[in-house]
Amino acid sequence: MKPLGQRQIRLAMLGMVDGNGHPYSWSAMFNGYDKAAMAECPFAGIPVYLGKEPASALCIPGAKVTHIWTDDPADAPKVAKASLIPNVVEKPEAVIGQVDAVIVATDKGHEHVARCRPFIEAGLPVFVDKPMVDNTADLRIMMEWEQQGAGLMSSSCMRYAKEFLPYRLSTHELGELRYASITTPKSWERYGIHALEGLYPILGPGFETVQNTGTLDRNVVHLKHDRGVDCTVVANKDMYGAFGVLQLCGTTGHVNVALGDTFFAFKSQLEAFIAYLRTGVRPFPFDETVELMKIIIAGIQSREQGGRMVRLEEIK
Numbered sequence: 001m002k003p004l005g006q007r008q009i010r011l012a013m014l015g016m017v018d019g020n021g022h023p024y025s026w027s028a029m030f031n032g033y034d035k036a037a038m039a040e041c042p043f044a045g046i047p048v049y050l051g052k053e054p055a056s057a058l059c060i061p062g063a064k065v066t067h068i069w070t071d072d073p074a075d076a077p078k079v080a081k082a083s084l085i086p087n088v089v090e091k092p093e094a095v096i097g098q099v100d101a102v103i104v105a106t107d108k109g110h111e112h113v114a115r116c117r118p119f120i121e122a123g124l125p126v127f128v129d130k131p132m133v134d135n136t137a138d139l140r141i142m143m144e145w146e147q148q149g150a151g152l153m154s155s156s157c158m159r160y161a162k163e164f165l166p167y168r169l170s171t172h173e174l175g176e177l178r179y180a181s182i183t184t185p186k187s188w189e190r191y192g193i194h195a196l197e198g199l200y201p202i203l204g205p206g207f208e209t210v211q212n213t214g215t216l217d218r219n220v221v222h223l224k225h226d227r228g229v230d231c232t233v234v235a236n237k238d239m240y241g242a243f244g245v246l247q248l249c250g251t252t253g254h255v256n257v258a259l260g261d262t263f264f265a266f267k268s269q270l271e272a273f274i275a276y277l278r279t280g281v282r283p284f285p286f287d288e289t290v291e292l293m294k295i296i297i298a299g300i301q302s303r304e305q306g307g308r309m310v311r312l313e314e315i316k
Helices: 022-031 045-051 075-083 109-121 136-147 162-169 188-203 262-279 286-304
Strands: 009-014 063-069 101-104 126-129 152-155 177-185 207-212 218-225 229-236 245-250 254-258
Touching: 009 022, 009 262, 022 045, 022 063, 022 075, 022 262, 045 262, 063 075, 101 109, 101 262, 109 126, 109 136, 136 152, 136 286, 152 262, 152 286, 162 188, 162 245, 162 254, 162 262, 177 188, 188 218, 188 229, 188 245, 188 286, 207 286, 218 286
Parallel strands: 009 063, 009 101, 101 126, 126 152, 177 229
Antiparallel strands: 177 245, 207 218, 218 229, 245 254
């Protein structure tokens, strides 16, 4: 990927699926927003957390969302009005030649290869919402694209949660970590990555096994890490009271902390993508995303195979 340097960056915001309002909120973090139009956003939490931010802290400088496309054509004008996006396109490929990079703002991993392909093949950098994929065939394609030099990045905002930052820097005060847990609502397929990416920057690479003894709606996943840490990740369909509740237990101490400032986490994630576009330097290795996707895939396989323990090395 050729770095874009310090010029103004034009972004396309593409796709919107059920339960995911990122085109509204993410676009507002670049463009600002119309307060009255945003009040009509069908995701009630978005105008609430946007409204808490002072105007001086709202927007990421040097980049604008200039084009919008949504799966339901009726949604795009509403997002455009709320988040001050000047151009609505009838098909996503229409942004090629008009923008510098693309954000695929959907969270169904099995759709992402098809959504990203036109832009990767056109040489446009792509940020794809979490999870990047949820099956091995698509993971293989994403890895091939990255190895060929594609500007491809994917992450959860949980990687940037400010509440978890002290423990990303150090867990020395806890002694040797022995156990960690984290919780999320919704499905393992779509939200398991939020929980995993809350843990991953603390523990680092080295997950060995995955065992999902839960169900489609109540995933209870036991992970083993080569640091000698056991982890439990729970993704429960309606557990909205426990999004990003992290526990770390060590030989000399423990801590419980929860995600609180979602605006900060989302904005920091998008800032990391803009920095990547400007410099060509990844904020974290792509290998980390690959390992995380293998954990997601192993969790699905384990659940479908009656709770069998799946070794990560099995995910080829």
